Amino acid sequence: MSTGTIYHHLETLKELVDQKTDKRYYLSELGVYAYSSLKNNIETIRSPDFTHRELRSPILRKLMKITSKRFIQFEKEDKALTTIISLSILITGTILTGLNGFYSFLLFFIESEQSNMDLFLQILISFTFIVNMIIFFIIIEGISRLFYKKKENTFNFFISFAIIQFPMVFYLITHLIFKSFWLLNLSVFNLLDKILLIVFQVWSLWLLSYGLCAMKGLKIESCLIISLLLHYGSFTIILFVLV
Amino acid sequence: MKLKKYLNIYILGVIGSVILIISEFFSWFTDYSLIERYVIYSSVAIEDSFLYLFPLMSGIICLIASSLVIYKIELKIKCVIIFFVGLGFMIIFFIDYITQEINFISNPGIGFYLGVIGFLLILFNIINILITIEKQMDGN
Numbered sequence: 001m002s003t004g005t006i007y008h009h010l011e012t013l014k015e016l017v018d019q020k021t022d023k024r025y026y027l028s029e030l031g032v033y034a035y036s037s038l039k040n041n042i043e044t045i046r047s048p049d050f051t052h053r054e055l056r057s058p059i060l061r062k063l064m065k066i067t068s069k070r071f072i073q074f075e076k077e078d079k080a081l082t083t084i085i086s087l088s089i090l091i092t093g094t095i096l097t098g099l100n101g102f103y104s105f106l107l108f109f110i111e112s113e114q115s116n117m118d119l120f121l122q123i124l125i126s127f128t129f130i131v132n133m134i135i136f137f138i139i140i141e142g143i144s145r146l147f148y149k150k151k152e153n154t155f156n157f158f159i160s161f162a163i164i165q166f167p168m169v170f171y172l173i174t175h176l177i178f179k180s181f182w183l184l185n186l187s188v189f190n191l192l193d194k195i196l197l198i199v200f201q202v203w204s205l206w207l208l209s210y211g212l213c214a215m216k217g218l219k220i221e222s223c224l225i226i227s228l229l230l231h232y233g234s235f236t237i238i239l240f241v242l243v
Numbered sequence: 244m245k246l247k248k249y250l251n252i253y254i255l256g257v258i259g260s261v262i263l264i265i266s267e268f269f270s271w272f273t274d275y276s277l278i279e280r281y282v283i284y285s286s287v288a289i290e291d292s293f294l295y296l297f298p299l300m301s302g303i304i305c306l307i308a309s310s311l312v313i314y315k316i317e318l319k320i321k322c323v324i325i326f327f328v329g330l331g332f333m334i335i336f337f338i339d340y341i342t343q344e345i346n347f348i349s350n351p352g353i354g355f356y357l358g359v360i361g362f363l364l365i366l367f368n369i370i371n372i373l374i375t376i377e378k379q380m381d382g383n
Contacts, residue, residue, distance in 0.1 A: 198331035221373040
């Protein structure tokens with residue numbers, strides 16, 4: 001490297017480096033601070049393209065306002081609150097799954113064929129929501145460990161994982177309202193129910209991708225590929241089971 | 244010259260979407276095309292008659308997303324989300340319609356094949372968009 005180039009770089013870094021009496025260059029106080037800051041925040045810095053670029057979109061920003069990223073990528077002081085929110089989502093989802101008479105399978109709900117189920121069976125079916133969430137988490141964690149060698153933040157990811165099902169709870173509420181008032185027999189409400197399912201599934205897929213990106217430090221593209229393959233994989237399984 | 248600029252691998256998404264739209268006008272499992280079935284079923288007020296319009300809706304949504312991604316690659320993430328919505332209609336259609344027509348599954352019409360091919364082409368296009376961009380970013 002030519003002397004001119006070195007001086008050019010030293011000029012650029014003049015705030016961060018100082019020359020001492022021995023003619024050697026050392027990090028200044030600000031330089032040391034900048035270095036420590038970079039070193040301690042390496043995980044956040046690795047995915048700046050996602051946090052800074054993708055979330056600039058107004059639609060995604062609005063989506064993230066409703067589902068606060070504070071609870072997906074939570075700090076230490078928010079851990080308890082995130083756990084409470086996740087548990088609330090799980091409990092609400094479980095009750096609503098039972099009331100709707102659904103089996104839960106990843107982001108899909110399969111209607112139970114029995115119309116007059118006894119209470120015990122209904123409770124048992126409603127617990128598929130929790131079992132489904134645990135299986136869902138194991139698959140996602142397994143994929144990120146196997147294919148992307150990302151082993152970090154497993155427990156924190158587990159704590160916030162139920163937030164992914166938050167939009168599906170909305171769907172379960174609207175479906176229950178439609179079902180309770182016999183509105184699903186009307187063409188308009190039947191169509192609306194299907195559209196809501198699609199919209200809430202896409203919202204959940206986005207949250208899943210965001211969660212993976214924030215917790216595992218994966219690129220948003222890789223996260224979307226995982227979400228996509230998992231979603232369409234589960235669709236294929238459902239199709240084969242129903243056929 | 245300008246047209247040549249837009250002719251790349253992402254054109255598969257446009258082709259898939261167009262095939263999906265075309266499948267609406269062919270028969271899937273019965274002698275009637277989906278659009279004909281929609282007209283017949285809606286005239287007798289069957290509540291899920293709109294289901295037969297889903298491949299058309301899916302095709303149109305995916306066509307918009309495919310065109311957007313070809314026009315401006317920076318919109319890729321938003322386009323992938325639009326693709327998810329579009330294919331969501333197709334998933335619902337497959338699950339509801341195929342289970343209804345289970346008795347005719349062994350004798351599908353040309354519409355069924357077009358629908359499946361279109362769906363797979365769009366899926367391949369999404370994965371291709373995400374993988375290619377990832378590689379480009381790694382290369383930088």
